[in-house]
Amino acid sequence: MAKTNNKPTVKDVARIAGVSPMTVSNVINASGRVGEETADRVREAIQQLGYRQSTTARRFRLSKQWAIGLLVIDENPNFLSDPFTAELISGLTNYLTNIGYSLTIRGIRPSRFDARNAFKGIETDGLVLLLSGKQNARLKYVRATQELKVPTVMVQEPPFAGMAALASVRQDDYGGGALLARHLLETGARVFWMLVTKTIWPALEARGDGFKSILDSIPGARLELLMCENESFEVVYKTTSNALLLGRPDALVGLNDQMAISALRAAQDHGLAAPDDIQITGFNGLAFWKLTNPRLTTVQSCGHDVGYQAAKNLVDALNTGTFSQNDMVLPVRLYLGQTTSSRK
Amino acid sequence: MAKTNNKPTVKDVARIAGVSPMTVSNVINASGRVGEETADRVREAIQQLGYRQSTTARRFRLSKQWAIGLLVIDENPNFLSDPFTAELISGLTNYLTNIGYSLTIRGIRPSRFDARNAFKGIETDGLVLLLSGKQNARLKYVRATQELKVPTVMVQEPPFAGMAALASVRQDDYGGGALLARHLLETGARVFWMLVTKTIWPALEARGDGFKSILDSIPGARLELLMCENESFEVVYKTTSNALLLGRPDALVGLNDQMAISALRAAQDHGLAAPDDIQITGFNGLAFWKLTNPRLTTVQSCGHDVGYQAAKNLVDALNTGTFSQNDMVLPVRLYLGQTTSSRK
């Protein structure tokens, strides 16, 4: 077959330099078993021809991709606009880029998930999973990804039992929820409304569960759920606003900052001031949180670290054959803002 | 050489189905020149073996990647936290995923840019460029990318003359800046402080230039630049705060919403209320902007559309050989919020 394009190859370089292709290969990959003089000749030929190594051919030959896939299962196609996800991806790429790996991101909407086609065109050395949905749905996604037979790290998700090629890296969302509950209880709050959405994210669930766990032992403490169709400003605002027509909690609990702020706006428009009339807490404390007014009481997430550690754990597993740590849990910390009272 | 792994190949499928490898290939790629019965036998064999086509081998064979690269030149390694960039990427992936392409993102810090190594490991059918820095630095990046010899689209950047394999897709930032200036002039404002950063983004420059262009013909109108080391909350807050000790403009002009809000907080802490004591405008109106309080007067960007059109334009060029449009400019619109006065 005729060449489809005229890019120079190792063969061309070899001819110009008067050596064999594998000597060229050795020079490029710095194997160090080439004479200095020969290597110089090869480098000159590379310059002269403008030769660039074909990554595709190399990947093919070595059946190694130097690439990690990130799979996000989200109903929202614009999942990058979530600050935690953006931080997570930053952490992943910061680690991977340094060691010459690239990250391939794929977002799939659960309603369109099809085990046969979901991973078409994806070929990576490892996989990072950010899953949403009910436990059995998440298990389904994990089972499907296992067919790719590559080491996999789930982020923001507790481990599944009995899957060796699968590790977890997550932050202590449960503990963060507990921190918020203790703080609010100390201010005297007893009646709580928690904003939840139909899309289930295990991390958000953990925050909620951590919060509830503290209330259980407190007499008089009461938690109600405000179910929002999705986490857009409009929906959270409207849902909160409607609920406030019928009652008023001591505190509104958002499972992330966006929802907390949306609810805060609704409360303000009902003439309620934070923290005196109503308290509000969020979760994440990333990027835009510093711009919130009043500054939100929140738990500072470590999305970047979760991504960084997930990538590190995964690449280590690629190199050693096993995960050094099967469930990594990173700490979070409470940040007191202006939307909760000081101790009463 | 022995096989490095035991994944089934077309050969294995062919043997089981009792056909030749190219018949398997024809079935997989639905060439349609295979008898129904034979095709069924092949599909059964695929099922039985759990065969998955090797994307790498296919890419290698056809020297086509079905992949687009996004190159971001940014001093900030966490460039994903910028709402516009996140929207842009959403737009790119939304278009690309639908047609079976993937997006490879690479962020490079200008100080570390090295033409020889910048694109190591990147092999894509096309390139999208989001550049920062001075004009001649940007030109340098573009020249370097041209060595990859793939069609390239610059986003948020006006076209460079005389480069055929290069097109531009951007929004009307200049016009957006002009909209804001006209609006502020109508409120009676004459003295403006514009928040600028050391890192030069052509889009932000265009916003500033558009703004200035309107002031030029207005007697008494005065523009001063507040130079911020970077666009973090802390720096913009501090810079604005220091400046407010020495004077007070009629309006603060942020070239994006983040900076505008940061400046607004400084103004508030100086006892200035918007819009009565001081007016403030932003730019972008994406994601978190709805959460701003008071709601910022801004220009609504279309980062998603810019990304979507850039991807479409690029893939069309891949298929046809030339760009149908060399400079696409998308419209923006003014959104009046609560940080500017109504007409006086």
Add this chain to the structure above:
DNA sequence: CTGAAAGCGCTTACAG
């Protein structure tokens, strides 16, 4: 230190 041979998995002409 350097090279001739073989092959990674796939698909495009070209025959039949």
Add this chain to the structure above:
DNA sequence: CTGAAAGCGCTTACAG
């Protein structure tokens, strides 16, 4: 409708 041959660009044993 189906197949035998060739080759995409690279690198790993294996010789010398």
